[in-house]
Amino acid sequence: MPPTAKRVSKPASQRRTEILDAAHSLFITKGIQATSVEDILTEVGIAKGTLYYHFSSKDDILRSLVERTTARVSAQAQAVADSPMPAIPKFLAVMAAARAEDSEIALAAELHTTGHDEFHLMSILGTIRALTPILVGVVEEGIAEGSFTTDHPREVIEIILTAAGMLLDTGIFIGEEDQIPRRTAGLIHAAEVLLGTQPGALAQAMEGVEGIEGMQGMEGSA
Amino acid sequence: MPPTAKRVSKPASQRRTEILDAAHSLFITKGIQATSVEDILTEVGIAKGTLYYHFSSKDDILRSLVERTTARVSAQAQAVADSPMPAIPKFLAVMAAARAEDSEIALAAELHTTGHDEFHLMSILGTIRALTPILVGVVEEGIAEGSFTTDHPREVIEIILTAAGMLLDTGIFIGEEDQIPRRTAGLIHAAEVLLGTQPGALAQAMEGVEGIEGMQGMEGSA
Incomplete structure (x- = not known):
């Protein structure tokens, strides 16, 4: 793998867990309404497409x-x-x-x-x-x-x-x-x-x- | 009362009941999402102000x-x-x-x-x-x-x-x-x-x- 690779590829189940953990944490600190999908992306450090590969919406995450x-x-x-x-x-x-x-x-x-x-x-x-x-x-x-x-x-x-x-x-x-x-x-x-x-x-x-x-x-x- | 009066004044509790009856009927025939406040006004034959005197929103009616x-x-x-x-x-x-x-x-x-x-x-x-x-x-x-x-x-x-x-x-x-x-x-x-x-x-x-x-x-x- 070239040293310039910015995003680390992780197993799907691990990504899924990371997204759920980050969303859970944001939902209870910042609030469900106030948390955007972008907030979750930033927290996990992934692109939008990766999140939507796992979840169709915020309700799907809930x-x-x-x-x-x-x-x-x-x-x-x-x-x-x-x-x-x-x-x-x-x-x-x-x-x-x-x-x-x-x-x-x-x-x-x-x-x-x-x-x-x-x-x-x-x-x-x-x-x-x-x-x-x-x-x-x-x-x-x-x-x-x-x-x-x-x-x-x-x-x-x-x-x-x-x-x-x-x-x-x-x-x-x-x-x-x-x-x-x-x-x-x-x-x-x-x-x-x-x-x-x-x-x-x-x-x-x-x-x-x-x-x-x-x-x-x-x-x-x- | 002049014969030209278009709107009949009714006791508040009767109006309230009419609005609830009309909303209930529209909600189960047309659907809750598809029923607008305007639909309820038309059904009861009242002005918007009369409905909002009794209810603040569709959720309030529910x-x-x-x-x-x-x-x-x-x-x-x-x-x-x-x-x-x-x-x-x-x-x-x-x-x-x-x-x-x-x-x-x-x-x-x-x-x-x-x-x-x-x-x-x-x-x-x-x-x-x-x-x-x-x-x-x-x-x-x-x-x-x-x-x-x-x-x-x-x-x-x-x-x-x-x-x-x-x-x-x-x-x-x-x-x-x-x-x-x-x-x-x-x-x-x-x-x-x-x-x-x-x-x-x-x-x-x-x-x-x-x-x-x-x-x-x-x-x-x-």
């Missing part, structure tokens, strides 16, 4: 950021689910693994204030869809080991994930932050009843695991 | 349509709750009263296809907020009469309403229409367990009342 978070959360939750652990702490640990990172929560807040609620909703739904089969697997392990009792594992998980994803999201129920402790306790109680655990089994196990309060930002993703 | 539906659903549900009826059929009848009308479901679909998901979400949250106190009242009646048993009426109602509002909305879980019967059965089961009814009590009562399947379009509103 959608990809949401999908990336869902994939991250899903992989993290699956890793926990694959580890050897009794079902009750595993259930809580999977929920905790689904927690959004601070930068993802910041992006979710920015999505809301700029009227991009469709991406916030996409993020909540993506998390519900990704976590449902993983948690159903944990519940089936729990049924086999005798700590859970339910004839409707999938329906129960969908209800708990949907209710938690919405009710604990302060970007959805705006101005109801003070309701979070009450709603969290209600969800733990509901999960115990619906999963047929011993009364208080999940609440007690939470003292050991970074637990259901992790659901609070689970969709915060982006 | 927001008002959502609020109108929530108010209608809430009043209808409250009327059912105020009627003398045992708690189990009353619970189902309140849920059924919360069902959206066809024109409201059509507007919800149009909101989604035009990227106005924030109004769809606003509609779901408005319905949850409006129905929670009404259904908590019904649950308290049920506890008093011995048909329900729960220490967490409010939390349980929030969970059921949120899960039903999302999981049964085919404008939210797009492409999952075939999951509705399974999810409806799961929600009925969950409501029985969480409200502490006799097993099958809600499912059996549904045969007499236009019941929980009414939840399907409950948020469809606008």
Whole structure:
């Protein structure tokens, strides 16, 4: 390669990651509206054609950021689910693994204030869809080991994930932050009843695991 | 009044209703994007100033349509709750009263296809907020009469309403229409367990009342 080459050629997946990282960072510092495609090009140091090879628009970048978070959360939750652990702490640990990172929560807040609620909703739904089969697997392990009792594992998980994803999201129920402790306790109680655990089994196990309060930002993703 | 008066002066609330009716009708026939403020003026037969006296923008009209539906659903549900009826059929009848009308479901679909998901979400949250106190009242009646048993009426109602509002909305879980019967059965089961009814009590009562399947379009509103 001649020493005069100004642009370094990188693998496509690495470029894609760089663009997403730069866009995410600009979106939460400068704001989604205020960030132009040019700002992203400058930050990454690439030509317009390279960006448009990967993404068709700013909305396409937002959608990809949401999908990336869902994939991250899903992989993290699956890793926990694959580890050897009794079902009750595993259930809580999977929920905790689904927690959004601070930068993802910041992006979710920015999505809301700029009227991009469709991406916030996409993020909540993506998390519900990704976590449902993983948690159903944990519940089936729990049924086999005798700590859970339910004839409707999938329906129960969908209800708990949907209710938690919405009710604990302060970007959805705006101005109801003070309701979070009450709603969290209600969800733990509901999960115990619906999963047929011993009364208080999940609440007690939470003292050991970074637990259901992790659901609070689970969709915060982006 | 001189016979040459071209514009009839009407009470403000009546004008407001006429504008909302015309806008709703145009939005679902012509489409939200394709409907201009001028189209609404022509339909109602008013001057621009009259419309802007009531609404600041097309988005303001959309927001008002959502609020109108929530108010209608809430009043209808409250009327059912105020009627003398045992708690189990009353619970189902309140849920059924919360069902959206066809024109409201059509507007919800149009909101989604035009990227106005924030109004769809606003509609779901408005319905949850409006129905929670009404259904908590019904649950308290049920506890008093011995048909329900729960220490967490409010939390349980929030969970059921949120899960039903999302999981049964085919404008939210797009492409999952075939999951509705399974999810409806799961929600009925969950409501029985969480409200502490006799097993099958809600499912059996549904045969007499236009019941929980009414939840399907409950948020469809606008």
